[in-house]
Amino acid sequence: MRVVAELPHPEFKITIFSMNQKFIVKMERGILEQSYKIPEMDLTDGVNSVFELLDEEFLKTCAARFVEMGKDFKASYHRYNY
Numbered sequence: 001m002r003v004v005a006e007l008p009h010p011e012f013k014i015t016i017f018s019m020n021q022k023f024i025v026k027m028e029r030g031i032l033e034q035s036y037k038i039p040e041m042d043l044t045d046g047v048n049s050v051f052e053l054l055d056e057e058f059l060k061t062c063a064a065r066f067v068e069m070g071k072d073f074k075a076s077y078h079r080y081n082y
Contacts, residue, residue: 004047007054011063016050023050029066032073 001019008014012029023043025036043049 005051007051009059012066014054016047018047023047025050025054027062027066030070032066032069034062034065034069 001017001024003015004018004023005016006014007016009027012027015026015028017024017026018040021040023038023040025038027034038050038053040046045052
């Protein structure tokens with residue numbers, strides 16, 4: 001797996017990898033992580049097409065998903081410890 005690009009974002013880290021004819025887009029925020037696998041054959045312009053997929057609306061939903069993931073994990077952690 002090789003790193004193709006890292007994109008700046010104020011709320012989380014975005015890294016794009018290339019592996020086995022797929023692009024893997026990974027978003028990281030603290031202990032949480034989201035990843036998306038996209039076959040290279042589905043994209044017409046390589047990694048530039050990945051950049052287009054990462055539009056403002058998609059990134060907003062990813063940020064909201066991180067909030068929900070954090071709530072889920074926190075609730076599970078409290079059930080485990082209390």
